[in-house]
Amino acid sequence: MRSGVIAQKIGMTRVYNDAGEHIPVTVLRMENVQVVAHRTEDKNGYTAVQLGAGQAKVKNTSKPLRGQFAAANVEPKAKVIEFRVSSDNLIDVGAELTANHFVAGQLVDVTGTSSGKGFAGAMKRHNFGGLRATHGVSVSHRSHGSTGSNQDPGRVWKGKRMAGHMGQTRITTQNLEVVSTDEDRGLILVKGAVPGSKGAWIVVRDAIKSGTPADAPRPAAVRAAK
Numbered sequence: 001m002r003s004g005v006i007a008q009k010i011g012m013t014r015v016y017n018d019a020g021e022h023i024p025v026t027v028l029r030m031e032n033v034q035v036v037a038h039r040t041e042d043k044n045g046y047t048a049v050q051l052g053a054g055q056a057k058v059k060n061t062s063k064p065l066r067g068q069f070a071a072a073n074v075e076p077k078a079k080v081i082e083f084r085v086s087s088d089n090l091i092d093v094g095a096e097l098t099a100n101h102f103v104a105g106q107l108v109d110v111t112g113t114s115s116g117k118g119f120a121g122a123m124k125r126h127n128f129g130g131l132r133a134t135h136g137v138s139v140s141h142r143s144h145g146s147t148g149s150n151q152d153p154g155r156v157w158k159g160k161r162m163a164g165h166m167g168q169t170r171i172t173t174q175n176l177e178v179v180s181t182d183e184d185r186g187l188i189l190v191k192g193a194v195p196g197s198k199g200a201w202i203v204v205r206d207a208i209k210s211g212t213p214a215d216a217p218r219p220a221a222v223r224a225a226k
Helices: 063-072 122-126
Strands: 007-018 022-029 034-039 048-053 081-086 107-113 119-121 165-167 170-182 187-191 201-205
Touching: 007 048, 007 170, 022 107, 034 063, 081 201
Parallel strands: none
Antiparallel strands: 007 022, 007 201, 022 187, 034 048, 048 081, 107 170, 107 201, 119 165, 170 187
């Protein structure tokens, strides 16, 4: 099991294949994605790598994180995420991952925080059909209808789908295709839409249902030292 990567959502555009058909893609950019720490079986009880991405000001970084970044000899990172890996896929601390970590045509699972939409009614939030247009319904056409039962149990069940805050939740979209990568600019082009607003941090992993391609770099695609 390989590590995933941290990327920033730039936006959406389109590219064309050899047949002249356009493919809608989401552009993700990897910026200074480095390994900042290890988690090992002997010390922590599991194996993982901790990645940091972006750049943060020292004054905005907590003391514990400052010490961790100093130990790894890397600049303070804006985002830090941990990835479980197998013991043979540990990456050296301080190594910088590149966009070639993924190969064109492979499937990935993408995780992000969806755009917040504020307070929404039941029709928008849960795709309810609403009430009837006539036959006694006057001002409640878009309401969600009954919320509970009568005397037994005499309360509203937990989890009842009602109007409320919509969006701004963690969403994973599975089996998105990697159309192409650009190592020099750190870009990953993923087919289709990705949850999150522009500028949001996105986690990209090998698809859990499809596995890792045989030609994918192991343990990771690492930038060569200058």
